[in-house]
Amino acid sequence: MNYNQPLELTGLLSHLDIFFRNNLPPFWASLVESILVLITILAAYAVIALILIYAERKITAFFQARLGPNRLGKYGSIQSIADMIKILIKEIIHINRVDRFLFYAAPFFVICSSVMAFGAIPFGKGLQAVDFNMGIVYLLTVSSLGVIGVLLAGWSSNNKYSMIGAMRSGAQFISYELSAAFALMTVVVMTGTMQLSEIVENQRYAWNIFNGHLPAIVAFVIYLISGHAETNRAPFDLPEAEGELTAGYHTEYSGMQFGFYYLAEYLNMFIIAAVATTVFLGGWMPFQLKGMDTFNQIMWYIPSYVWFIGKTAMLVFISLWVRWSFPRLRIDLLLNLEWKYLLPINLVNIIAMVVTVLAGWTLTGLFPNIFGITP
Numbered sequence: 001m002n003y004n005q006p007l008e009l010t011g012l013l014s015h016l017d018i019f020f021r022n023n024l025p026p027f028w029a030s031l032v033e034s035i036l037v038l039i040t041i042l043a044a045y046a047v048i049a050l051i052l053i054y055a056e057r058k059i060t061a062f063f064q065a066r067l068g069p070n071r072l073g074k075y076g077s078i079q080s081i082a083d084m085i086k087i088l089i090k091e092i093i094h095i096n097r098v099d100r101f102l103f104y105a106a107p108f109f110v111i112c113s114s115v116m117a118f119g120a121i122p123f124g125k126g127l128q129a130v131d132f133n134m135g136i137v138y139l140l141t142v143s144s145l146g147v148i149g150v151l152l153a154g155w156s157s158n159n160k161y162s163m164i165g166a167m168r169s170g171a172q173f174i175s176y177e178l179s180a181a182f183a184l185m186t187v188v189v190m191t192g193t194m195q196l197s198e199i200v201e202n203q204r205y206a207w208n209i210f211n212g213h214l215p216a217i218v219a220f221v222i223y224l225i226s227g228h229a230e231t232n233r234a235p236f237d238l239p240e241a242e243g244e245l246t247a248g249y250h251t252e253y254s255g256m257q258f259g260f261y262y263l264a265e266y267l268n269m270f271i272i273a274a275v276a277t278t279v280f281l282g283g284w285m286p287f288q289l290k291g292m293d294t295f296n297q298i299m300w301y302i303p304s305y306v307w308f309i310g311k312t313a314m315l316v317f318i319s320l321w322v323r324w325s326f327p328r329l330r331i332d333l334l335l336n337l338e339w340k341y342l343l344p345i346n347l348v349n350i351i352a353m354v355v356t357v358l359a360g361w362t363l364t365g366l367f368p369n370i371f372g373i374t375p
Helices: 012-025 026-063 079-089 099-118 135-144 146-156 160-191 196-202 213-230 255-280 293-300 304-323 332-358
Strands: none
Touching: 012 026, 012 135, 026 079, 026 255, 026 304, 079 255, 099 135, 099 146, 099 255, 099 293, 135 146, 135 160, 135 196, 135 255, 146 160, 146 255, 160 196, 160 213, 160 255, 213 255, 213 304, 213 332, 255 304, 293 332
16 A cells, blocks of 8 residues: 655655765764654644644533634634743742652653653654554553652642642542553454554554454443543543642642643643554554555545544544533542443453454454455
């Protein structure tokens, strides 16, 4: 299949690599490329956050029958940029009787965890900063570091509301991380690999959510629920319950320190949707049908990164829809949902997937010729 359509970026990236290799020593060429990749990741991180903030405000307004941002720019399109400038120049209020080192270090744990996970996402053909052969484990590992920043923020603030919010967040994150991990492992059982690029390539003619039948669908739904809970967003926003804890674990933060938590929250929502797209919905792969070369070629004229962003945007919309449709759960109901329902279902589901794979009941196992697999 022809991946190198005119709108793809693989050709540009190859030319840049050749240019640096031909004009710089190997060490400096690698260093310059690494710096450019880092700058690109940070720029994309900030731009996507601004887009998500604006999108949530507009979608929330739609659900609540109001206009949302409508003053700065057409349809309020630069409201998020104005808010970013405001938070950058806002004074940081210094709090007495805090553990200063941990208090100021905590936001960096959250933002670094989010950036490291963001860098592993395959946005399109060749658009992936790192591609480890254990990519699923890498994502689970680096995303787990964020809870350290939350716990440090709550403990170092010397504020009982912050501490309660941090304890809630820790209990919630650790609980739902299990279900998220088992849901991803269900797909690993089916594909036989943990490398994200290989998982995407294996979905050329059958996305995993269809290839694995009911166990894959169950894993997909559980991952979305668990990921939504891990991002501390309503109806799972117990760590930030305004009526009980003012602002939870970041009550004492202001200025750019608070901005780090705010930024990471939106990017974590995007990361959850992006990982679900990569693992379950074919990633950057377009919709393909075996034997229909003309149709497939037309689908490939849509750039791979457009497919990826489109699928991810759909899951982000579902996340926002859930947030503004359900009331906040009590902490006991939230933990009961995980330990009494999602985790047992997940354990049974992963066994069902093992049986499905061993018996050859996946779509690629039942119809190898249709889905491009040699029997």
